[in-house]
Every structure is written in structure tokens, then in C-alpha cells.
Amino acid sequence: MDGGAHRVRDVMTHAVVAVGRKALFKDIVERMEQWKVGALPVLEGDGRVVGVVSEADLLPKEEFRDSDPDRFTQLRRLPGLAKAGAVCAEELMSSPAVTVHADATLPEAARVMALRHVKRLPVVNAAGVLEGVVSRGDLLKVFLRPDNDLADEIRRDVVDPLFPDPVEPVHIVVTDGVATLTGRVRDAERIPLAARLAHGVEGVVGVDCRLTAARAE
Numbered sequence: 001m002d003g004g005a006h007r008v009r010d011v012m013t014h015a016v017v018a019v020g021r022k023a024l025f026k027d028i029v030e031r032m033e034q035w036k037v038g039a040l041p042v043l044e045g046d047g048r049v050v051g052v053v054s055e056a057d058l059l060p061k062e063e064f065r066d067s068d069p070d071r072f073t074q075l076r077r078l079p080g081l082a083k084a085g086a087v088c089a090e091e092l093m094s095s096p097a098v099t100v101h102a103d104a105t106l107p108e109a110a111r112v113m114a115l116r117h118v119k120r121l122p123v124v125n126a127a128g129v130l131e132g133v134v135s136r137g138d139l140l141k142v143f144l145r146p147d148n149d150l151a152d153e154i155r156r157d158v159v160d161p162l163f164p165d166p167v168e169p170v171h172i173v174v175t176d177g178v179a180t181l182t183g184r185v186r187d188a189e190r191i192p193l194a195a196r197l198a199h200g201v202e203g204v205v206g207v208d209c210r211l212t213a214a215r216a217e
Contacts (some may be wrong), residue, residue: 006202007034008109009102011141012132019053021090025061026085028053028089041122041130043092049126051093056060058092061085099124102131106139106202112140147174154179154204158197162190167214177205185209187211 018041031040032149034054039054087093100109100121109121113136123132128168151174159170163185170183179198185191 006106007102008100008104008106008123008134009132010101011106011138012134013138014132016041016122016130016133018130019089020044021050021088023089024044025058025092029058037120039118039120040089041097041133042089044094047130049122049124049130050095050097051095052097052118052122053089053091053149057094065076068188097122099128100134101125101171103175106142109134110139117168127140140192143205147177150174150177150179150201150203153180153201154198157201158194162194162197163187174204177203179204179206180208180210182210184212184214186214 009097017035017037018104019028019031021042021044023042029042032038039052041049042051042053044050098112098116098118098121100112100123102123102125113119120133120135121131123134125131151172154172159172159181163170163183164181166185168184170181170185172184173180177199181194181198191209191211191213194211195207198204198209199207
């Protein structure tokens with residue numbers, strides 16, 4: 001994985017299993033089991049995403065199988081009761097689908113997942129056509145970047161631009177994703193910025209900034 005700002009396209013899965021509007025309940029369950037996924041995009045036409053059907057959409061059929069809910073429960077669980085009687089994807093799916101574009105940053109995708117309480121996002125183009133899927137696990141791939149790559153990026157994108165003429169060389173050591181910066185620099189006010197930017201490098205777990213500033217003459 002190259003340095004620089006990582007986007008959804010860098011980590012997403014391109015081979016995606018999906019279903020059409022008319023896919024039957026049992027077929028949906030079988031596909032989820034076969035591909036070991038908890039949700040499937042629902043497509044129409046040339047591949048435009050119109051919804052997502054998840055395990056949560058399927059469970060009401062089992063939940064209400066042998067129950068006779070009272071009126072309060074019926075009102076409170078109206079969407080679930082409706083899905084309990086559903087037989088195909090268009091009756092089960094959540095629509096409109098929560099999606100993301102391939103050029104979204106990884107933090108942007110993570111925020112969408114957190115706010116919308118989903119584990120996977122269909123990746124679509126400007127026309128809403130499916131291009132892939134990104135999962136929580138995909139977003140964590142950046143933390144597999146080698147320590148040397150992280151150190152090189154911090155050097156190139158943070159240290160060299162901020163401290164082109166340090167009093168003493170700035171040393172960068174990354175161990176298990178934690179970056180340690182040591183050395184003496186001329187601009188004290190840039191030290192907090194260096195720590196913040198180093199922490200923003202994709203794959204960095206933590207930053208121990210031990211930079212010190214030279215005393216003014």
C-alpha cells in the first residue's frame with residue numbers, strides 16, 4: 001500500500017455478491033451463508049444499488065414465527081412485523097442504501113459506518129452503480145503497513161517540510177505502528193503540528209514526540 005492519503009478504492013473488495021429486487025428469502029440466506037457475509041446490496045438495471053438486505057432484515061421472520069404480538073408490540077415493531085411477512089429482497093431491504101464513493105477517505109467511510117451502525121458499505125460511482133464493498137476489516141488494513149513505510153512517509157510528508165534545517169538531525173523510529181520522533185529543531189511552535197500530522201499518517205497507531213527546540217540566541 002503506497003503512502004499518501006488512502007481512499008476507499010485502496011482497500012475495498014471489488015468482487016461483490018449481490019441480489020436483484022426479486023431474489024427470494026431462501027436464496028438470500030443461502031448466498032449469505034455461501035459467501036460468509038452479513039449483508040447484500042440489492043441491484044436493479046445496470047447495477048444501480050437500490051437497497052441493502054442484511055441479517056437484521058431477515059431475523060424478524062424467525063422472531064415472530066410463533067408469536068402473537070399484542071397491539072403495543074405491533075405498533076412498536078411495525079417495520080419488523082412487515083419484514084416478517086416479506087418473501088423477496090425488495091420487501092426486505094433497507095432503502096435507500098447507505099453507500100460511499102471510491103474516492104472517500106478512510107476516516108469518512110469509518111464515520112458513515114459508525115453513524116449509521118453498519119458493518120459494510122456498498123461502494124458506488126456517481127450514477128449509483130456498484131463498484132465494490134468496503135467493510136470494517138478493510139478499513140483496518142492500513143494498520144498492516146510496514147513500520148519502515150510509515151517512517152519514510154513521516155520523514156517525507158511531515159519532518160522534512162516542517163524542519164528543513166534542524167539543529168540536530170530528526171530521528172524517526174516506528175515500532176509496531178508507534179512513531180517516536182527525537183532531535184532538536186529551530187521552530188518550537190511547529191513541534192505540536194509535527195506530532196499531529198505524524199499521527200494523521202495512515203497506519204500510525206500512536207506518536208511519541210520527543211522533539212525539542214533550540215534556545216534562541
